[in-house]
Amino acid sequence: MTTTINDGLPIPQRYGAILTIALGITVAVLDGAIANVALPTIAADLHASPAASVWVVNAYQLAITISLLSLASLGEIFGYRRIYQIGLLVFSITSLACALSDSLLTLTTARVLQGFGAAAIMSVNVAMVRIIYPQRFLGRGMGINALIVAVSSAAGPTVAAAVLSVASWQWLFAINLPIGMMAFILGLKFLPANTNKVPGQRFDIVSSLMNALTFGLLISAISGYAQGQDHRLILLEVLVMVVVGWFFIRRQLSRPSPLLPVDLLRIPIFTLSLCTSMCSFAAQMLAFVSLPFFLQNTLGLDAVSTGLLLTPWPLATMVMAPISGRLVERYHAGMLGGIGLAIFACGLYSLALLPTEPSHLNIIWRMLLCGAGFGLFQSPNNHTIVSSAPRSRSGGASGLLGTARLLGQTTGAAMVALMFNLFASHGTHASLILAGTLAVGGAIISLLRMTQKTASQAAAKTTVKH
Template sequence: MTKDNYKWIALSCTTIGALFSVLSGSTLMIALPVIMKDLNASMSVVTWTLMGYMLAMTILVPSIGRMADMVGRKKLYVSGFAIFTFASLLCAMSHTGMQLLIYRMVQAVGGSLMVANSTAIVADAFSKKELGKALGINSMIISIASIAGPILGGFLITIGWRSIFYINIPIGIIGTLWAAFQLKESSVLSDNKKFDLKGTLTFTAGMLALLVALSFGGFVGWINITVIGLIIASIILLWMFVRIENSTEEPMLDLRLLKTRVLAFAYASNLLNGIARGAVTFLLIFYFQGIKGIDPIVAGMLLAPFAISMMIVSPISGYLSDKYGARILSSVGLLVSAFGLLGMMFITADTSTAELVIWMLIMGFGSGMFFSPNTSAIMGMVPANKRGVAAGVRTMATNAGNVLSIAISMAIISSSISPEAMQALFVGTQVGSEGIAIGQFVSGLRIAFTISFIFSVIAAIISYMRGSEPEWKEEAA
């Protein structure tokens, strides 16, 4: 097998994994009301079925990235595919909401193993000059899955919600076998096989405390004693983590990644873009169902313009970043997203769906311009034996931004909507404005979109302020 053939095979393996995991999440969103009713599950269990998966992915990915640099990406990626597939079978056979939640956490382990390694596998296979194009194709497939998910979910619900998980099994078996037989193990692995257990434990505990606090803050209020206690605990634990990493020979997270200007600013813009974009689709689902009275499945489909414009732009921006660099493309992409958010800031109860579609297309266009070049810049700046950690930190930054974005939005929206209506809208069991103070709700949406706009502009400025490429010592060889 030539290197030229292998790079496309590697991309096909990671693309199947991306398609697999995104489809699973977006189809599940549509099915939650049916699952809640059928399993007689509580609101908290249903909420954690979504949020718990996101939190687990955020926490696990950096540690898995470090493990991949030590033991190899192929082993962990194939294992992740197999675990995700097996967990899908368990989810399909769940008899209670708690069982489903537990099995979704098992899925999150498999998903983390795939996500943490997929970008690094592509970076290993492609030269730096072609990396943007490859990552752009990967982003395009993810966008297609985002469009297809709600439509497929709506169709599968008519068969039965368990079919949403059963359909994962043949895809998972094919993907696992394809990756197992076709992927090669990277020859550039970290020489030191010592695992940083202290750093991993303090990081996991600190991030868990922080993300749980941010998640609950939007629901129970920011001055709740538990939320405050968790935030204080997270600050202490993450401070300890930094101290440990700076004194460890082979740390879980090489903090030199954050000391290099170009990487630090690329990661920061990733985090800020997550905060700006993370809650937008979440808020629009509320708006379409609660204000416009649109059916949950149709509301999910109305979010397709985001993904459609991302799907078109991602491979183009990836290709252009290989030729002209990531700095300008990423920064302009964030400004285009900010322009879309500027339009959303003037939303009213009477805003037409057509107008919202235009703003969504603009935001998706900007996101497509940002993601592929920014990811290519991060992966192209690190030596081969640091790619697992680099990819893990990028994913963590994005997910942490998304969680924070949803938490901020929940805090704003909760002041204008009754808890019962919020819960019903959250799982799609309410259509219409009963229990919603429409004027306050729309005002809350405007504030949330204004905050997103500000974060997007800051992200664009930081993205533009990157420095020169880092110089690594012996690892660069």
């Protein structure tokens, strides 16, 4: 389908395109969260140790992290739609391979390939939203997108518990096949082709390998520290990462179309928005990894009750994200983000101050506060990130946004392990205090953006040097 995309898609096609995006990003993000709950069951069924079974989660996350920016670059060269569709196809087929796995090795291998498919979807997801929606309604599109990502991330444990209560762990992966193929078929009809490509841009294989090493070693070091690996090995990983990363960044500075978009990082409002995104997702992960320990181990609740008490958070985000997506069309994203993260921080601190034996209502209103604050922040922040980049660099902006989210989540999960090691009997309390502090820091950074040009001004007036 050929469509003029300079100012979005016409209404019937726009709805079909955003449905395609919604289905794809939902399964890709959700699959990163649901496997955690099923790990004990998977380990027992495949006769694997708990430590070895962690690779079912790590392999997926590593594959996404090391390939996200490379696939975003390929999207700018060959078209976002093509990369998105290939990602859907790979993700769907490898999901079936995960469901049919009969050993930890085959499952881990399938998860690596599934991660590459998910990375293709995530890498151009935001860039696709930018060409689907007219510029004047971009905030609404980003609101819907932020809603899907946030709810999918937060609802993972609840969805996994629901599926496992009626079916085996294989269905956690098998369910992706019909959803992914439905999105693929819809994409053939509704997704537009992007014409704003950088002339003469070529894929940089050397930079791609250096990117994979840099971010792969970073995630490996963070995860290794969280799991108590030998400190000498972690130190070696960090040293190699620093050396490779230094040469990687130097190479990017000399490239006309860098794989790591260092040119975009010269836009102050873009960089500040990335920092706030990392803070928010680190804070969210600190809360979501630590709270189940408090609810189950301290309050004695079962897994189903825990999932239900966590559900008000994504529900509040679901309500607030589209509203904030409309508000950003009238108010500065820095102000909205600052207010949202301040509310988020209040919710986190209030959870840390829960009484010894809280009622369910006491927990629920605090969860609602966290979800509302997170939703108010996320949509305007994503809108700023994508709209402050030139349209031809939407792929790079989308890739960096996804990378910031993954790094924030990985760091948050690692910090939970650190808090539990330092404060054995009050690990959840310490994690929530730290999460609230990160949210406050993010709020301050967000408010600093009010001194910068708005996203539309930055896009119009800033000339990015290639």
